[in-house]
Amino acid sequence: MTLRKSLERGAAQLASGPHPEKARMDAEALLLHQTGKNRAWLIVHLDDDFAGCRAIGYAALLDRRAKGEPIQYIAGECEFYGMPFRVTPDVLIPRPETELLVEKVLALAQSFSAPRIVDVGTGSGALAIALACHLPHALVAATDVSVPALAIAEGNAQRNEAVIRFTRGNLLAPFAGEVFDLVISNPPYVPVRERDSLSVEVRDYEPAVALFAGEDGLEIYRRLIPSAYACLAHGGYIALEIGYGQQDSVRALLEATGFVQIEFTPDLHGIPRVATARRI
Numbered sequence: 001m002t003l004r005k006s007l008e009r010g011a012a013q014l015a016s017g018p019h020p021e022k023a024r025m026d027a028e029a030l031l032l033h034q035t036g037k038n039r040a041w042l043i044v045h046l047d048d049d050f051a052g053c054r055a056i057g058y059a060a061l062l063d064r065r066a067k068g069e070p071i072q073y074i075a076g077e078c079e080f081y082g083m084p085f086r087v088t089p090d091v092l093i094p095r096p097e098t099e100l101l102v103e104k105v106l107a108l109a110q111s112f113s114a115p116r117i118v119d120v121g122t123g124s125g126a127l128a129i130a131l132a133c134h135l136p137h138a139l140v141a142a143t144d145v146s147v148p149a150l151a152i153a154e155g156n157a158q159r160n161e162a163v164i165r166f167t168r169g170n171l172l173a174p175f176a177g178e179v180f181d182l183v184i185s186n187p188p189y190v191p192v193r194e195r196d197s198l199s200v201e202v203r204d205y206e207p208a209v210a211l212f213a214g215e216d217g218l219e220i221y222r223r224l225i226p227s228a229y230a231c232l233a234h235g236g237y238i239a240l241e242i243g244y245g246q247q248d249s250v251r252a253l254l255e256a257t258g259f260v261q262i263e264f265t266p267d268l269h270g271i272p273r274v275a276t277a278r279r280i
Helices: 003-014 020-035 039-045 052-066 071-075 096-109 126-134 147-159 192-197 200-205 219-231 247-257
Strands: 077-080 083-086 116-120 139-144 165-168 180-185 232-241 260-266 272-278
Touching: 003 020, 003 052, 020 039, 020 052, 020 071, 052 071, 071 077, 083 126, 083 147, 096 126, 096 180, 096 232, 096 272, 116 126, 116 219, 126 139, 126 147, 139 147, 147 165, 180 219, 219 232, 219 247, 247 260, 247 272
Parallel strands: 116 139, 116 180, 139 165, 180 232
Antiparallel strands: 077 083, 232 272, 260 272
């Protein structure tokens, strides 16, 4: 069987999966992963023979994807802010919309000569690493409750040559007594009641601890916002990713804590996605 035929059969198989609209793209992505080649090579070699162990391995990858497993977990990596990251089911897959949070923090960081930044709930380390690589003069720390997640984050930092102080702990507890200029987080914010509405990739494969935050999705914000205020320097900022419909609730929490200059930045779909505020 040729690569072309294998690709066609793969796309046909995935057309019966959870995302038929991406069947061809996913089948090609898995084929490139299995062969270790790029798309330019594939176009030239579509009529090459494809059999044996490589074909068997490709079939196994297709079966995993057909059941809903995310491409990123199958391949074991993804790209975020132009950098490669290893990902496993121990960490949330970095989303393109989270790059908006990176952009906002990079802009806010210009107010400080050597910004002290802490990333709360770092997961794969994507946020902290992107910032450390683009702010070489910054002092970046990151924390997570998950030991496996921290191991992945540390590996990703080494891979991208980012200098970050990783610490295990719940929210900002590991940094008691320390002062930061920027507290950032992409915390769990999905309401538990919305679990069944999530796609199979998210619901059945990504870590629940990184997704869900109580019945209304605000559980982490209620704890993180006051503790962030307490450890921020005067003039420092908090920057958070938020979920759909959470703007008013997050604003109320920020105002009640004492934050000012509260702003919300929409994503490409016009949904308020990043909340920023300043401690006076």
